[in-house]
Amino acid sequence: MIKLSEPFFFGNELSFLKKSLEDKWISSNGNIVKSFEKKLQRYTTGDYNLGVINCTAALQLAVRLLNPKKDEEILVPSITFAATINSILYNNCKPVFFDCDNFLLLDKKKIYSFFEKNTYFKNGYSYNKKTKKKILAIIVVNTFGNLFDIDKNFSAFCKKKNIKIIEDAAESLGSINYDKQRRNKIDFSCYSFNGNKLITSGGGGILSLKNKKQHIKASYLASQAKNDAINFIHNDVGYNFMLSNLHASIGLAQLLNIKKVLKKKKNINFAYKKRINKINGLKILDSPEKCSSNYWLNILVIDSKKYGLSKKEIIKKFLNQGIETRSLWYPNHLQKPFNKFQSYQIKNSKTMFECCICLPSSYGLNNNQQLKIVNLLENRFKIKK
Amino acid sequence: MIKLSEPFFFGNELSFLKKSLEDKWISSNGNIVKSFEKKLQRYTTGDYNLGVINCTAALQLAVRLLNPKKDEEILVPSITFAATINSILYNNCKPVFFDCDNFLLLDKKKIYSFFEKNTYFKNGYSYNKKTKKKILAIIVVNTFGNLFDIDKNFSAFCKKKNIKIIEDAAESLGSINYDKQRRNKIDFSCYSFNGNKLITSGGGGILSLKNKKQHIKASYLASQAKNDAINFIHNDVGYNFMLSNLHASIGLAQLLNIKKVLKKKKNINFAYKKRINKINGLKILDSPEKCSSNYWLNILVIDSKKYGLSKKEIIKKFLNQGIETRSLWYPNHLQKPFNKFQSYQIKNSKTMFECCICLPSSYGLNNNQQLKIVNLLENRFKIKK
Numbered sequence: 214m215i216k217l218s219e220p221f222f223f224g225n226e227l228s229f230l231k232k233s234l235e236d237k238w239i240s241s242n243g244n245i246v247k248s249f250e251k252k253l254q255r256y257t258t259g260d261y262n263l264g265v266i267n268c269t270a271a272l273q274l275a276v277r278l279l280n281p282k283k284d285e286e287i288l289v290p291s292i293t294f295a296a297t298i299n300s301i302l303y304n305n306c307k308p309v310f311f312d313c314d315n316f317l318l319l320d321k322k323k324i325y326s327f328f329e330k331n332t333y334f335k336n337g338y339s340y341n342k343k344t345k346k347k348i349l350a351i352i353v354v355n356t357f358g359n360l361f362d363i364d365k366n367f368s369a370f371c372k373k374k375n376i377k378i379i380e381d382a383a384e385s386l387g388s389i390n391y392d393k394q395r396r397n398k399i400d401f402s403c404y405s406f407n408g409n410k411l412i413t414s415g416g417g418g419i420l421s422l423k424n425k426k427q428h429i430k431a432s433y434l435a436s437q438a439k440n441d442a443i444n445f446i447h448n449d450v451g452y453n454f455m456l457s458n459l460h461a462s463i464g465l466a467q468l469l470n471i472k473k474v475l476k477k478k479k480n481i482n483f484a485y486k487k488r489i490n491k492i493n494g495l496k497i498l499d500s501p502e503k504c505s506s507n508y509w510l511n512i513l514v515i516d517s518k519k520y521g522l523s524k525k526e527i528i529k530k531f532l533n534q535g536i537e538t539r540s541l542w543y544p545n546h547l548q549k550p551f552n553k554f555q556s557y558q559i560k561n562s563k564t565m566f567e568c569c570i571c572l573p574s575s576y577g578l579n580n581n582q583q584l585k586i587v588n589l590l591e592n593r594f595k596i597k598k
Numbered sequence: 599m600i601k602l603s604e605p606f607f608f609g610n611e612l613s614f615l616k617k618s619l620e621d622k623w624i625s626s627n628g629n630i631v632k633s634f635e636k637k638l639q640r641y642t643t644g645d646y647n648l649g650v651i652n653c654t655a656a657l658q659l660a661v662r663l664l665n666p667k668k669d670e671e672i673l674v675p676s677i678t679f680a681a682t683i684n685s686i687l688y689n690n691c692k693p694v695f696f697d698c699d700n701f702l703l704l705d706k707k708k709i710y711s712f713f714e715k716n717t718y719f720k721n722g723y724s725y726n727k728k729t730k731k732k733i734l735a736i737i738v739v740n741t742f743g744n745l746f747d748i749d750k751n752f753s754a755f756c757k758k759k760n761i762k763i764i765e766d767a768a769e770s771l772g773s774i775n776y777d778k779q780r781r782n783k784i785d786f787s788c789y790s791f792n793g794n795k796l797i798t799s800g801g802g803g804i805l806s807l808k809n810k811k812q813h814i815k816a817s818y819l820a821s822q823a824k825n826d827a828i829n830f831i832h833n834d835v836g837y838n839f840m841l842s843n844l845h846a847s848i849g850l851a852q853l854l855n856i857k858k859v860l861k862k863k864k865n866i867n868f869a870y871k872k873r874i875n876k877i878n879g880l881k882i883l884d885s886p887e888k889c890s891s892n893y894w895l896n897i898l899v900i901d902s903k904k905y906g907l908s909k910k911e912i913i914k915k916f917l918n919q920g921i922e923t924r925s926l927w928y929p930n931h932l933q934k935p936f937n938k939f940q941s942y943q944i945k946n947s948k949t950m951f952e953c954c955i956c957l958p959s960s961y962g963l964n965n966n967q968q969l970k971i972v973n974l975l976e977n978r979f980k981i982k983k
Contacts, residue, residue: 294830295823416651459801
């Protein structure tokens with residue numbers, strides 16, 4: 214089986230695990246967690262990183278740090294993993310769904326038009342005309358490594374409307390935006406180190422924050438909101454969210470190999486593009502101009518009419534050949550638990566869902582395997598119609 | 599420093615971690631998780647175990663499996679760790695707080711009297727007279743290893759009132775109740791494998807369930823509620839809660855040593871009791887008659903008038919000697935985020951809070967260390983007044 218996105222172990226993982234055992238510190242608040250948080254600063258938007266159990270928890274905490282009140286609203290793209298939406302619901306807030314562009318990133322133009330037509334500004338906050346609820350934030354999602362570009366206009370716009378920017382960077386560790394000011398425009402970034410990600414900690418996430426005060430607040434909430442640890446006084450409702458030293462050990466070991474991974478991922482993308490983009494009806498999804506993607510996953514964009522096979526057929530034919538692929542996420546504004554929430558002029562998300570699949574992109578993918586995948590596509594799975 | 603409750607590593611932990619790396623499976627759904635869940639059946643109340651990220655998540659899932667509606671109520675002792683209460687709030691339900699008895703366990707008599715005076719039964723459900731809200735369940739907490747006794751009366755009463763029983767067994771793995779029918783009376787049990795517990799997985803919990811159908815539902819919810827993993831169809835709001843193979847590796851290694859741990863813990867308890875119970879004004883908390891505790895932590899009960907030192911003074915004096923102790927939890931019905939909720943005739947919880955501290959009880963506690971602790975208590979910290 215050629216897997217979609219398998220973890221790769223470099224050999225140093227075990228020594229970090231050993232160290233964690235020798236230190237007798239395998240649960241939260243360990244030294245390896247601290248090193249992992251610190252060493253990640255080169256790649257994260259904030260100077261203060263907090264290791265948490267997973268990226269879902271990081272997103273939940275980010276929303277929580279906005280001090281949300283019930284039913285307040287967060288703008289979010291429909292095309293993302295469900296966890297992005299769940300992090301809003303866990304906080305008893307409501308999502309408002311938006312469309313994506315052809316890079317699978319939030320469509321900025323529709324954000325501007327939504328604010329113009331559907332919101333009003335009062336006492337320093339933006340409100341949704343329809344619901345009269347405050348709009349707290351926008352979650353931008355860096356889909357498959359493509360970075361959402363926060364240009365000057367967008368940043369100034371969000372400031373003017375008093376909308377915080379949360380970056381769901383679950384899939385974009387190591388992606389580079391040429392705008393050096395980008396990091397200053399983001400309030401919270403959330404990274405994933407799940408088993409299928411660019412590098413993994415086995416399970417884990419990072420909430421990256423701009424300032425120390427918020428880092429302290431986030432740590433407090435993530436460790437059960439203890440105001441007095443001896444007498445167990447809690448002044449708030451906290452969570453059991455801290456990253457364990459055990460998972461951080463794997464994360465740290467992998468982080469030391471990230472440059473190798475980024476290089477290999479770029480090569481995989483290059484090899485896919487080179488041949489697949491010549492096939493009539495197929496192409497590999499581009500990255501936006503201002504972004505150098507980490508190429509976490511390669512997205513095959515299918516023009517079924519030209520190519521002669523539908524997305525579903527291609528997934529099935531790959532599976533028959535022992536090759537794991539995956540559809541783009543089904544648009545969240547259409548999902549059963551979310552379709553009651555407001556959505557704004559969504560068209561492209563559905564179109565992209567119909568034509569996008571993820572191709573195997575593991576670090577361990579070898580030339581022969583990649584050749585097999587490309588050959589199958591070139592030969593239309595050897596079925597000459 | 600003599601720690602309150604330190605993990606102890608037996609040497610086999612590393613080989614299980616190695617196996618997990620060799621299998622290339624360190625995140626959720628691994629084989630070691632499955633073995634851990636299965637091998638735990640000897641100790642858990644249910645036949646179906648689900649490994650989750652921590653006991654808080656297990657409790658949150660247990661409440662969620664009741665299909666709670668907003669503001670429905672769960673009865674709970676005031677004396678417990680805050681996570682028990684938070685698991686109710688995460689589900690947008692409300693706690694009703696109850697008193698504890700002298701074993702620090704839920705006071706059954708007050709439950710009966712609450713139902714008699716403050717509830718009514720209608721269409722098969724119990725309702726709170728004051729709030730008109732449905733009462734869904736009761737969470738019984740096995741404090742410090744002491745098992746809450748679910749006798750025939752209590753079990754029949756809960757059935758009659760249609761109240762589910764959730765067992766917060768975070769601290770009671772390995773405790774034995776002589777009533778062999780006990781397990782059948784419990785709907786869900788939740789176990790913790792946090793770093794400070796009897797045995798640890800570094801971080802992790804088990805939700806133990808009675809039937810397969812509920813186990814499937816719990817797994818579904820704990821793994822982001824995916825109804826179709828290829829197309830990412832979600833028909834419900836799920837969580838990112840699955841236990842990693844990495845943490846299960848440690849848990850499984852530790853589980854193989856549980857008998858040694860239980861024996862040592864019993865000895866520690868015996869040694870404390872033998873001498874401390876002879877000191878005027880001090881005693882070690884007893885276990886209820888029908889229970890053989892795991893003696894996870896030893897609780898020192900202080901009669902300040904007789905002993906001449908208050909709880910706070912004793913904690914401080916121990917700390918000065920490099921000995922870590924801990925207060926009983928501050929009663930939750932008095933905590934800032936919870937004091938708005940209903941509480942019923944709570945008296946003893948406050949009294950117990952004033953006089954109970956936890957003594958060092960680690961598996962690795964040696965005779966000299968224990969002697970030092972007992973000598974300090976016997977000599978009233980060498981300060982003759």
